[in-house]
Amino acid sequence: MEQLLIREFLSSLGYKILKSKWQEGPDAILTLSKGKKRVAIEHTDYFNDTLAGACSPLTPIAEFWRAVHASLMRRISHRRHLAGIGGQVTLKENTHTTKNKAPDTHLARRLARELVAFANDHPVRKREYPQFRHRDFGKYPILDSLCDGLLLLRESDDATRASHACWNCRNTTIGFINLDLEYIKSAIEQKNKKADKYNWGDADEKWLLIAASSCRPSNAAGPSMPNEDWADPNLLAACCNSPFDRIIFWERIRCWYKWLKPDEDVVQYEDPYIN
Numbered sequence: 332m333e334q335l336l337i338r339e340f341l342s343s344l345g346y347k348i349l350k351s352k353w354q355e356g357p358d359a360i361l362t363l364s365k366g367k368k369r370v371a372i373e374h375t376d377y378f379n380d381t382l383a384g385a386c387s388p389l390t391p392i393a394e395f396w397r398a399v400h401a402s403l404m405r406r407i408s409h410r411r412h413l414a415g416i417g418g419q420v421t422l423k424e425n426t427h428t429t430k431n432k433a434p435d436t437h438l439a440r441r442l443a444r445e446l447v448a449f450a451n452d453h454p455v456r457k458r459e460y461p462q463f464r465h466r467d468f469g470k471y472p473i474l475d476s477l478c479d480g481l482l483l484l485r486e487s488d489d490a491t492r493a494s495h496a497c498w499n500c501r502n503t504t505i506g507f508i509n510l511d512l513e514y515i516k517s518a519i520e521q522k523n524k525k526a527d528k529y530n531w532g533d534a535d536e537k538w539l540l541i542a543a544s545s546c547r548p549s550n551a552a553g554p555s556m557p558n559e560d561w562a563d564p565n566l567l568a569a570c571c572n573s574p575f576d577r578i579i580f581w582e583r584i585r586c587w588y589k590w591l592k593p594d595e596d597v598v599q600y601e602d603p604y605i606n
Contacts, residue, residue: 333358333374336542340581343588343600356529357537371534373526375518376550377543377580379511391434392422393547396500398439399446403498406447416450417497421480424502438473445471446481446498455485503547510552512563515541515580515591519569526574539575545584552580555587555597566591 337359341348350362357373399420407413449471455461463481468474474481480501518541531537543552570578570592578592587599 332544332546336544336583337361337372337374337540339583340540340542340588343581343586352532354530356525357531360532360534368535369533370536370538371529371531372538372540373522373529373575374540374542375522377518377541377552378514378549379551380549392500393503393549395434395439396420396422396503398434398436399443399500400498402440402443403446406443410447410451413447413450415485416455417484418446418450419482419499419501420446420478421501422477423479438477441473442477445473449474449481450483453483455483457485460484510556512561512566516563516566516569519566519573519578519591522575523569523573536576537574539573539578541578541580543580543582543584545582551584552582554585555582555589555599558596561589561591561594561597567594570594 334353338348341361341363345365347364348361349364349367352360354360357371359372359374360369361372362369407416449463449468453461453463461483463483465475465479467481468478519539522539526537543550545551573592575592577590579588579590581588586601587597589595589597
């Protein structure tokens with residue numbers, strides 16, 4: 332994924348890769364078109380819900396919910412009377428926030444089983460949107476342990492296929508917030524500390540790419556800000572003291588980027604992958 336992001340980023344700037352070497356620290360040393368200069372690129376992901384070096388709580392929750400949702404859809408497909416039911420689940424904040432730990436698929440299946448049982452025990456008619464809180468989960472131990480809330484709704488009649496029903500996790504849909512300059516500053520400071528130990532080879536320039544890939548809600552940065560809003564003194568100091576020659580922030584889905592070092596205006600561009 333990292334190579335794909337770097338390639339897509341360079342393509343958005345109009346560069347072609349003439350020669351490539353993929354490695355660790357930095358992530359790539361590339362010979363680019365436009366002067367055939369060799370550029371060393373270190374990539375880091377942007378998060379909107381944590382600081383650099385800390386674990387994003389949304390990433391492991393998203394993986395866990397994916398396992399819950401898969402089990403949930405299988406169970407609903409065998410229960411015609413629940414086919415039109417949808418729900419929004421709110422997990423407790425401390426649920427599955429361990430970095431680099433695989434989701435507990437057994438626990439995910441148990442949660443899916445109880446969500447089906449709860450929906451079965453609480454019939455919903457169209458245009459009704461009952462909301463349940465933690466106090467309502469006493470008879471359901473997994474719900475009681477993992478969930479803060481649940482909203483149920485009937486999206487259509489019973490004949491609708493299960494795949495049309497919408498079940499989502501509120502924790503994984505709240506990440507699309509405004510750009511967080513504090514995270515960008517902390518990411519630059521983290522990479523500045525590590526840069527001296529990197530193998531830069533014979534690169535002409537050292538680049539730091541901070542990418543908001545939108546692969547998950549926590550990786551989204553939203554629309555660009557006015558250029559004057561980037562004039563945060565701590566961010567400017569982190570860039571000024573950086574050993575990187577160029578630092579760039581890139582929002583992949585919204586198609587904009589901002590050179591932080593040297594300081595240049597925000598650029599909005601058209602998605603090259605849309606005809």
